[in-house]
Amino acid sequence: MSQSKTREDIKASEKWNLEDIYPNLEAWEQDYKEVSEKVEEVRKFEGNIIDAKSLLSYLTLTEEISQKYSHLQIYAMLLNDEDTRVSSSQALLQRSQQLGTKLGTAMSFFMPFLLAMDEEKLKGYITEEDGLKYFEEDLFESYRYKKHVLSKEQEEILSHLGEALSAPRNTFGMINNADIEFGEVTDDDGNKVQLTRGMYSKLIEDENREKRKEAYKAYNKPYLQLKNTIASTLSASIKNNVTTSRLRGYPSALERGLFGDNVPVSVYENLLSSAKEHLDGLDSYLKIRKQRLGIEELRPYDMSVPLIPGQKKEISYDDAYDTMLSALQPLGDEYISLLKEFKNSGVIDVRETKGKRSGAYNIGVYGVHPYVLLNHQDDLDSLFTLVHELGHAAHSYYSNKNQPYISARYSIFVAEVASTVNEVLLIRYLLNHTEDPKMKAYLLNHFIDQFRGTFFTQVMFAEFEKITHEKAEAGQPLNAEEFNKIYESLFRQYNGESLVFEDEVKYGWSRIPHFYRPFYVYKYATGFASAIDIADRLLNGDHQTLENYLDFLKSGGSDYPLELLRKTGVNLETGEPINNALKVFEGLVVELNKLM
Template structure:
C-alpha cells in the first residue's frame, strides 16, 4: 500500500543513503571541481604533442585522473539533487557538473582521431617501450579496432559537424512523442470525460473493466494513427541514416555496425530470432489460457496486460522484504549475503518516498566509494522485487569495483541486467517454493510469466522488426507507413498467435516505440533475461561450479568481452540452448498456472 511522502528528517538514518562517503563537505566538492578545471587545461595541452610512448602514457594517466574526478563530481551532484529535486543549490551543482563534462569532452576529443591515425606497428612499439602502457593496453586496442571503419580526416571532420542533422529523426520523434502528442479522452471512475495520459493508460490496461480498456486503447492509438505518415518518414530517415553510415564506414550492415562495439557476431542475433520462432508454441498456449480465463469471445491487444489473478493485497514492510530477499538469495553464498547485510546499514540505500525526492528506482555510484540505491519503497510485492533487482546491480558494481582497476571495472550494457535479473529469478522461485497459499502462488506464476513475456518475447519481436526494416532499406525498398504496418502486423500475429484478434490500430504499434531510434538495442533485454534464468536455474540445482563462476563473473567488470564473461558462467549465447532453456521454463510456468 502506498503512503504519503515523508519529510527527509522524518526518515530513520539507516534508511537513508550517506553521501558523505563521496564528499564529507560541500567544500571538498568545490576543491575537486577546481582541480578538474586545472586538469582540463593540462589534458588539452597534449593536442598535437603526443609523439612518444612517454607522452602517450602521461596523457592517458592525466585523462584517467580527470575522468575519475568528473565521475565523483557528477554522481555526487546528481544523487544530492535526487534527494530533493526542489533545492536550487542542488540543481545549480548538477548544471555546473554538466558544463564541466562538456569541457572535458571538448578537451579530449583530439585523442581518438590521433590514436586511429597511428599504424599498429607504432602503437605496438609504444606499448613495448613503456611499461606503464600495459595498464591501458586493452582500452587502446578496444578503440584501435575501429581503425578499418574510420574515414579520411576531412570526411571525419564533415561527419562530426553533421551530428545534429544525423540525430534529427530521434530528436523529432522525441518531440512528437513527449511534447506534442495529444491522446483522446476516456471516461474516469466518476463517469466524466478526461484527457488520457500514459500513466493512466497503463493503469486502465491492467484493470478489470474491459470497456474502459477498449476505450483507453482507442484513445491512446488515435494520435499515432493520425500521425502515421509523419512518424513513418521520421523512422524511415533514421533507418536510412543507419544504412548510409554502415556503408560509408565499411560495415556489412547496420546490424553489424551496432554489434561491433560489444564484439557480438550477427549470428547471435539470428540465433535469438530463429530459436524463439522455433519455440513460440508456449506463448500461443498462454494466449489461449488468457482468453479462457478472461472469458472473452475474442482476445484483443487491450486484454494482454490485465493480470489473470487478482492482485494479492499483501503488506511487506521493508525489514521483512530485506529478510525475505536474503533468504531467496541464500544460494549465492556467504560472501554475497555478507555484503548485502552490510549494505542495509552502511548508507547505501535511500529507502522511502520523500517530499521532493526523485521517483522510480536505480543504482549508481562512483568508483572508489560504493554503489548507491534509490528506492521509493511502499510495502508492496513489486517494491520487494524492485529491491532485489537494484541490489543485484549494486552487488555487481561493488564486486567489480573491489576486484578490478578503474579502467576495467565498468561492465558493458550487454550484461548490465544479468545480475539484477538473477536476483529477481532467485527471489520469485524462492517464494513459489515456500508459499502454501494457492492464490498467492497463482499471482506469482502470473507475474513471472508476464515478466518473461514483456522482457523476452516482446523485445525479440521488436528486434526482428528492426532487422527486417533495415534489410528493406538496404535493398532499396520503400519504407512507408504501409510498409512498416505490414511488417509489424505480420510479426504481431506470428508471436502472439492467431487467437489475438487484430484491431485496426495494432499494425501501427511500430509508431510508438522510442527504442527504434536507437537501433538494435532491445535484443539485449532478451539475451539478459535468458542468461540470468540459465544461471539462476543451475544455482538452484546446487551446481557449486556455477555459483563459483557466477561470483567470478560479478567480480570481472569489463575485463573481458561480454560474451566471454558469460561463457565463463556456462552461458553461450551463440548456441540455442540458453534461449531454449528460458522458453522451456516459460512452458513449465504456463503448465503450472493451467493446473492451478
C-alpha cells in the first residue's frame, strides 16, 4: 500500500498529451480571444437573419465557434483534472465556462427565432441555398422542442443563469475531488496513514475483515461530517432541474431527462419494475456470499472481498493492456489496431496522483483524438475500467472520424453500450481461458459483482432520482434526513434481509457525482443489458452483428439512440433485452453456487 504519487513521478507514456489540443497556453489564449470576438459577431445576427444566405452565414459561424470553444473548454477541464488543487487551472476552467455562458447568451435568440418561422419557409430556404442541406436534419429536429422553447427574453435570462445553475454540481465536484479528507487507516507496518480513493479500492477487497471495516468507516467519515452541506448542493441541483423543466413546459423532470434521446417514460419505468421482479437472484447471491465468508452477519464492507481467497493477482498496466487486446479480438483487426495506437500516443492518463480527479472517463475531442482519464491500481477492477473507457474512446474515435461535426456527438445512452460490450467480452474471455475451478469461481464472482454494480445499483440510483425529483415537484422538503430515508428504504428493498444495515449506508446518496447529471445512471443498466445481447452474438462469430456493431460505433448521433440500437438487433422498447440480461445474472449465480 503506497501513497499516491506526483505527476512528475509518472512516465510520459502514461500521461495524456494536452499539446495535441494546444501546444501551449499562448495558443489557448489566442483562441480564447478569437472566440470572444466572434461572440460579438454572433450577437449581430439577432434580428438580421432575413434570407437563406444570412441563415447559412449564422449557422456556419456558430458551428465554427462551437467547435473551437469545445477545444478551449475541454483543454481547461483536462488541465484542471490533472490536479484540481492548482488555482491557475481552476481559473482557466472558470474563464472557459464564463465564455461558454456568453456564447450561449449570444445564441439564445436563435431557437425562438427558428421556431417562429413557418416550416415551409425553412424548406424554401434550404432549396434556395445548397449549403443549408448540411444543417437540414438538425434544423427540423429543433421543431420537436417547439413547445419547450421560451421567448427570446426568457431564453436569454436562462442563458445568463447557466453558471449559477451549474453551481451545485461544481461545488460538489470541489468538495469531492479537492477538499475531501478521508479518515486514517493502518498500513502494513502498523502506522496510521490517511486513506486515499486508490487505497480504499484495494482495502475494501482485503481478506482481513477488520481492515475492510476500518477502511469503510474512514472512507465514509467525511461524507457523514459534510452531510448537510452535500444535502444542500444535491437539493439545489434537483430543484434547479425541476424548476427549469417546469419553466420549459415539460410534464416532469423525468420526461425532460428522456426527451433529448426520444426515449419513452415506459422504458425507464419498465427497467425499474423488471429489476424488482428479479431480485431473487440477487438475494441468492448475497446468501452465497454470507455462507462462503463464514460470517454470522453480512455487512456492506463484506460486499467487495473476493469469495475465493488466494486468487487475487496484481495485474500491471502493460499486462492489462495486452489482456484487453486479446479479449477484444471478436471486434476485428481494425478495432484492435486502434487500441494499440492509443497506448503510447498521449491518449491515456493512467495513474492516481495527488489532487487528480477521481474515477475514470473518456472525452472525445473532434479533430484531435479521445482523452481517457484513469486512476489505475494494477488489479482486476482496473483492468475492467481500462477496457470500459477504451470502449468509449474507440466509439469517440469512430464517430468523429466518420461523422461531420454536427452529428458526431453520440448520446450517453448509446455510449454505455460501447463500453459495456468490451467488459462482457473481457469477462467471457477470462472465463474461457482458465481451467482452474477456483479461478473460474473467482471470475464468476467478479462478473456477478460487476453486474450488481452496473445494473442493480444503477437501477436503485435511478429510482432514487425519480423519487427525489417527484418530491421536489410536489413541493416537499429535501434535506439530509429525507435523502437518508429514501436511500435507506431503497437499499433495503434491493438487498433484502441478507445484508445487515450499517448506519453509513443511508448516506450513500452523498457520494454519487452522477446525481448532479439528472437521469443519467439508468443508461448504465440499459447499456449493460444491450451489451450482453450484442457481445453474445459477437462471440458466436456472427459476422453481420460485427458489421452492424461497427456501423453503430461510426454513427455518432446521426439518429435517436433506440433507433441506432435497433440496427444492432436490440429493441429496448420490448423489455426483452432487460429480462434476458437478468436471466443471465440468475444463471451466473447458479453456476457460481455449483462451483462453490
